[in-house]
Amino acid sequence: MRYVKISKQNTYEFLERLKKIGTLYAPHKVSEKFYDFCEVDDVKEVEFDYQRTIRPPRRFFYPEREVLFTFDTHKVELYENIPSKEKHILFGVHSCDIVALRTMDSKFLDDQPDPYYKVRRENGIVIGISCLPDEYCFCNVRRVEFVDTGFDLFFHELPDGFLVRVGTVVGHKLVDPYEGELFEEICPDDIENMSNFEEKRASMFTTTGNWDTLRYFMEMRLDHPMYMRESEKCLGCGNCTLTCPSCKCYDVQDIPSIDGRTGERIRYWDSCQFRSHGLVAGNHNFRETKLDRFHNRYQCKNSYCKDTTTSFCVGCGRCTYFCPAGIQFKQNLMEIAGYKGGTT
Ligand code: SF4
Ligand code: SF4
DSSP: OOEEOOOOHHHHHHHEEEEEESEEEEEEEEESSSEEEEEESGGGGOSSSSBBBSSSSGGGTTTSEEEEEEEEEETTEEEEEOOOOOOEEEEEEEHHHHHHHHHHHHHHSSSSHHHHHHHHTTTTTEEEEOOOTTOOOTTTTOEEEEEOOOSSSOOOOEETTTEEESSSSHHHHHHGGBBBTTTEEEOHHHHHHHHHHHHHHHOSOOOOOOOGGGHHHHHHHHHHHHHHHHHTOOOOOOOHHHSOOOOOOOOEEEOOOOTEEEEEEEEEEOTTTTTGGGGGGGGGEESSHHHHHHHHHHHHHTTTTTTTTESSSSOHHHHHHHTTOOOOOOOHHHHTTOOOOOOO
């Protein structure tokens, strides 16, 4: 792997140059407490130091709502709405969210790739950035606090800039033209500073251990009392799934136009926490109760993703942070597994 360094000031200039390649998105502070990925107009507004965004990065490849095709019943024709091949660059993605994108790939780029997702993924550039955890983070016990693949460049914070890991050929093409101008060779002090940052980060996690046994405990304790107790608090709002970087469920609807002959087929994010999610023909609901729906999310998120060799949940903490009922996902999982040490 190639390693280079960039100063903070040159990083702003690099962001300016990225804007010339395609649409640049990066974390912005959107309210007193919240951050979100926004299109970059002024590079000085990019936040390098943030905990989590409200909306997960998957929306740049699998948007909240999209038109799959339009139709005209009189001509019996479909007009596919495959996304354009314009480049888009996602700067400032945390390692947990990068692994979450790889879990999305495992579903959307399998034997029958989703053409909409595929085009966006092929034309998207992912640039990661290091971060320090808060009490909601547990990416470490998911083994995803440091990524090896899934990024084109990864920026590691240093006292005077960033140490940059170059992850792909695309990443090389972003760095090579500016070597000696914006990027420089790393020196022993930079390596030591990166090492110190990693050590500091490791010491800040409030949960420790290895959670690979969790999914087995969950299988063996399907009727654990936590499910009933916590599902009674759940409002069924869907925040936990809509903010989750690895949730994939969607619904598809045909929306006819008022002319009675044309229309569009849309796909939009759904949530297994909505009652309508399990409703099928004949008014049968295969997840009738809140307990069923709550149980499903816990099982689904903690199941094994073979492509990332960990669970679909990457421990980003969003589902707890944004839950209006204060349901503590991490603590509830620990209760099921019987993990005791290392939590707040
Ligand atoms: S965010 Fe909380 S209240 Fe809303 S559906 Fe999820 S667990 Fe229930
Ligand atoms: S289940 Fe919760 S902690 Fe896990 S990836 Fe989704 S939002 Fe993050």
